[in-house]
Amino acid sequence: MSAAGEEEENAADLKIGDEFLKAKCLMNCEVSLILERKYDQLQQIVFEKSLQYVKRFSRYKNPDAVRQVRELLSGYQLAEFELCVLGNLCPETVEEAIAMVPSIKSRGRVHDDEAIEKMLNDMSLIKKFE
Amino acid sequence: MYLKVKLNWNVVIPARNLDLNGLMLQKAILVRLLDTFAAKKATKDLGYLVAITTLDKIGEGKVREHSGDVLFPVEFTCLSFKVFRGEVIEGVVHKILKHGIFMRCGPIEYLYLSNKKMSDYQYHSLENPCFLNEQTGSRIVKDASVRCIVIGVKYMEAQKEFQAVVGLEGDYLVYKVVGILL
Numbered sequence: 600m601s602a603a604g605e606e607e608e609n610a611a612d613l614k615i616g617d618e619f620l621k622a623k624c625l626m627n628c629e630v631s632l633i634l635e636r637k638y639d640q641l642q643q644i645v646f647e648k649s650l651q652y653v654k655r656f657s658r659y660k661n662p663d664a665v666r667q668v669r670e671l672l673s674g675y676q677l678a679e680f681e682l683c684v685l686g687n688l689c690p691e692t693v694e695e696a697i698a699m700v701p702s703i704k705s706r707g708r709v710h711d712d713e714a715i716e717k718m719l720n721d722m723s724l725i726k727k728f729e
Numbered sequence: 730m731y732l733k734v735k736l737n738w739n740v741v742i743p744a745r746n747l748d749l750n751g752l753m754l755q756k757a758i759l760v761r762l763l764d765t766f767a768a769k770k771a772t773k774d775l776g777y778l779v780a781i782t783t784l785d786k787i788g789e790g791k792v793r794e795h796s797g798d799v800l801f802p803v804e805f806t807c808l809s810f811k812v813f814r815g816e817v818i819e820g821v822v823h824k825i826l827k828h829g830i831f832m833r834c835g836p837i838e839y840l841y842l843s844n845k846k847m848s849d850y851q852y853h854s855l856e857n858p859c860f861l862n863e864q865t866g867s868r869i870v871k872d873a874s875v876r877c878i879v880i881g882v883k884y885m886e887a888q889k890e891f892q893a894v895v896g897l898e899g900d901y902l903v904y905k906v907v908g909i910l911l
Binding site for chain 2: 611624637644645646649687688695698699
């Protein structure tokens, strides 16, 4: 990647390079489920640190809840990257959600405040009942 | 951000291991792939290589002329971890110095938050060093989770490590630290 290319990278505007826009992103809670299962396969340092981190920063623990959140967010025309930031940080208000993922308001998609609010409410419901 | 990536690599099986057949050969290829994967550790484009989730396809082996080793093209899916400029992430504080804070985030050991990038916070070194926001009472101490925004990312080829500079200037950052008063 050239220096100019790096200059342009900005996740806030969803400028993160084509290969990553297309790559499947995973939420911390999803990674946690996968790594727990693979626990005896690899015991290297990168793996260890990742497992520790995603265990601490998984907002959803129950596998069903994790699946439900993914399903819920998939219904909102979000880029993979945006979906995972929301699922990881679980913002509580519309304003906070936009501060975490400024791009959800741009790119000409229909995300009015009401739709975002409903999404956040549904996310916290899943959390409450997991 | 963790990414799920499909990769195509070549795995070399030494000639002496080739008396194995069928399942045993597959196992040898998988073991070899896991070793290579762990040794690779990270790449500039994909970030840290965390774990292989599935081995999707083993192609036809090609014999290498001089050594007699066999090279198998393999297709597999793995998890990688990379942070992007402008991404909001959460880190865990592990070192507090006068001029700033070091945090961990997944496999990244050094996220640096300079005191210049958190102007609301002042350094205090009472019994435990911390950064304190005197207006809100919010305190950043060791082991606290801090929500911050990535300002820049650097990859060090020789060590195969990433480092990032992060900041707190933005709405709803630090946020989760408020209330952690140890």
